[in-house]
Amino acid sequence: MKYLYLIRVIHRPARRNAFWFLASLLLLIAGCITEFIPVTDEKNELLVVEGMVTDQPEAYSVKISKSVPLGKKSEVKPFSGCIVSISDDLGQSFDLQENSPGIYLTNQATFIGVIGRSYKLHISATVSNRIINYESTPEELKAVPPIDSVYYEKTIIAPATKDFPLINGCQIYLNTHDPADSCKFYRWDFSETWEIRLHWPVDHQMCWVTENSPVINLKNTSGFAESTVSHFPINFISNTTDRLITKYSIIVNQYSLNEDEFLYWEKIQNITQQVGGLYDIVPSSVPGNMQCIENPDESVLGYFSVSAKSSRRIFIKDYFSGLVDPYSNFYCIDDTIPTDYPYGYPGFGIEVWALYIQLASFTTAPYTILTRTHACADCTVRGSEIRPDFWTGDK
DSSP states (O other): OOOOOOOOOOSOHHHHHHHHHHHHHHHHHHHOOOOOOOOOSOOSOOEEEEEEEOSSSSOOEEEEEEOOOTTSOOOOOBOOSOEEEEEETTSOEEEEEEEETTEEEOOTTTOOOOTTOEEEEEEEEEETTEEEEEEEOOEEOOOOOOEEEEEEEEEEEEOOOSSSOOEEEEEEEEEEEOTTSOOOEEEEEEEEEEEEEOSSOOSBOEEEEEEEOOSOEEEEOTTSSSOEEEEEEEEEEOTTSSTTSSEEEEEEEEEEEOHHHHHHHHHHHHHHHSOOOTTSOOGGGSOOSEEESSOTTSOEEEEEEEOOEEEEEEEEOOOOTTOOOTTSHHHHOOEEEOOSOGGGSTTBTTTBEEEEEEOOOSSOOOEEEEESOHHHHBGGGTSBSSOOTTOOSOO
């Protein structure tokens, strides 16, 4: 907050000096802002565990990391060198191998989750030259019903006016139900993939971008007569992203939770969706299903999830009014220079890239169209040129 101080100055030199001293002091006080970091009983580093076992024939991953102290910049701190295994209620044990720092994978050839079976995660870590053991509670792999449908509807972000066209968005919905009425707590995540086609004949013109869901989608049907979910909003796509320009696909995954896990994800959802404040829930106050064997009072963050999985994918290739195209001439073209070879242009290949090179001909003088936006000249800045296996058409 800025304050305006009005001081009447009498024509006396001493008063004038006092005025400038006081004004300088007030400006100094107003400009000093000190970050307040509350004192908590949270340890500097806590173990964070994220893992899931499903009934699908795939490698299951367990991510192990360390938390970042409150008030420090958030960053991933993977925990390497752990011994990780998963056991079932039949006494079988399956080892995981560290694939990359802090990421441990199962062998999909030897381990697939089975509906009705219970699983437990085991972690042995070396901390300060001591071996510390962590273990999850046994979790049953529950069946999950198939997803009935995933579909989209055009929305109106802004109606058409005399001066501006209609602006559309895209809302993706889901319908599902459980005929057995046994699944009461649902969770969904998704993975988006979309195609990029640059407008200029550059070397890397066509790519695909894939991103995983940044939100937590949950539904509790225990208060309903039937376990039915209708018109549930999964994801909204605005007009300011490049997702809908060419072609878009989304695969939605559905999981069945027990009540304890549902409450865990619900608390995490509140943290991620609400504006953080001093008295909001902090991650260390959200209990998971992991504990330290040697010290049960030690806080362990995260959850080892076990659930069957059903999935459904859709493609969207439609016209949406008012899309912002970041690869259009308006956003990409920065300069045009009259030369056959632009490589001597200052910063070429580092800060400036060629969109189009027109060599000299009988009818046209040589020129080069330049951009300072690397993504306009090379789609690999945003995605990969490897075409996904599931992508249909457009070959």
